[in-house]
Amino acid sequence: MIELILGGARSGKSRLAERLASDSGLAVTYIATSQALDGEMSERIAQHRARRPSGWALVEEPLELARVLAEQANADRCVLVDCLTLWLTNLLMLDDPDRLAAERQALLDCLAELPGRVLLVSNETGLGVVPLGELSRRYVDEAGWLHQALAERCGRVVFTVAGLPMILKGEPI
Numbered sequence: 001m002i003e004l005i006l007g008g009a010r011s012g013k014s015r016l017a018e019r020l021a022s023d024s025g026l027a028v029t030y031i032a033t034s035q036a037l038d039g040e041m042s043e044r045i046a047q048h049r050a051r052r053p054s055g056w057a058l059v060e061e062p063l064e065l066a067r068v069l070a071e072q073a074n075a076d077r078c079v080l081v082d083c084l085t086l087w088l089t090n091l092l093m094l095d096d097p098d099r100l101a102a103e104r105q106a107l108l109d110c111l112a113e114l115p116g117r118v119l120l121v122s123n124e125t126g127l128g129v130v131p132l133g134e135l136s137r138r139y140v141d142e143a144g145w146l147h148q149a150l151a152e153r154c155g156r157v158v159f160t161v162a163g164l165p166m167i168l169k170g171e172p173i
Contacts, residue, residue: 003156003170006124006147014048016089017080017119020173022053024117026078029057031068033087048082062090063099066135073114084122084150085143092139104146111153117147122147124159 006056007013023026030052036042052058054086064085071081081087091100111118126144131137151157156170163172 001074001155002114002118002120003154004120004122004147004150004154005158005160006122006167007160008124011158011160012165013121013123013158014082015051015122016158016160016165016173018052018071020119021056021078021080021117024078026076026077028053028055028058028080029059029072031064031065031072031079031081031126032060033060033081033083033090035062035086035090045066054095062113063094063103065103066110067112067116068112069118073116075116076113078119079114080119080121082165084120084146085125085139088142088146092135092142099140102166104142108149108153111136111150120154121148122150164168 005013005017021030032045032048034041034045036045038055054162057072059068059072065081069079069081088100091103094100121142125140131140151169154172157168159168160163160166167173
C-alpha cells in the first residue's frame with residue numbers, strides 16, 4: 001500500500017510515518033531526501049537520525065527517488081520517504097525544468113508497481129498566503145500539483161495537525 005502523509009512544519013507527520021513504519025512489523029528502509037547544505041539543516045538531519053531505530057536501513061538520495069524506490073521496495077519491506085518537498089526543492093534548485101518533470105513523472109509512474117508498504121511524507125505548503133517571489137510561488141505550485149497527483153494514486157492520505165492524523169482518504173489508522 002502507498003500512503004501519503006501531509007502536514008505543515010512540525011505537525012508530527014514524520015513522527016506519524018515513523019510510528020507506522022515501526023508498527024508495520026516489516027523491515028524498514030528510510031529514504032532521506034535532504035541535503036545538509038547549512039548548519040540548521042544539519043541539526044534537523046541529526047534530530048531525525050537520533051530518533052530512528054538503529055535497525056532501519058538508510059538510503060540518502062536527493063534526486064533520483066523513483067529509481068531508489070524501485071530498488072528498495074519489496075513485499076516484506078516498509079519504505080519511508082522523508083520528504084517529498086525537500087526532494088522537490090532539490091530538483092527546483094537544479095534550474096532544469098526537464099529534469100524536474102522527468103523525475104516527477106518517474107515517481108508517479110513507479111508507484112503502481114511498488115510492492116510492500118510505502119510511506120511518503122511531504123509538507124503541505126498551500127494553506128498560507130501566496131508567496132511573493134517567483135521561485136517560492138513555483139515551489140508551492142509544484143508541491144500542490146505533486147500532492148494532488150500522489151493523492152489520486154495512494155491508498156491512504158493523511159493530513160497531520162498538532163500531531164493528530166486526519167484521514168483524507170482510505171482506512172483509519
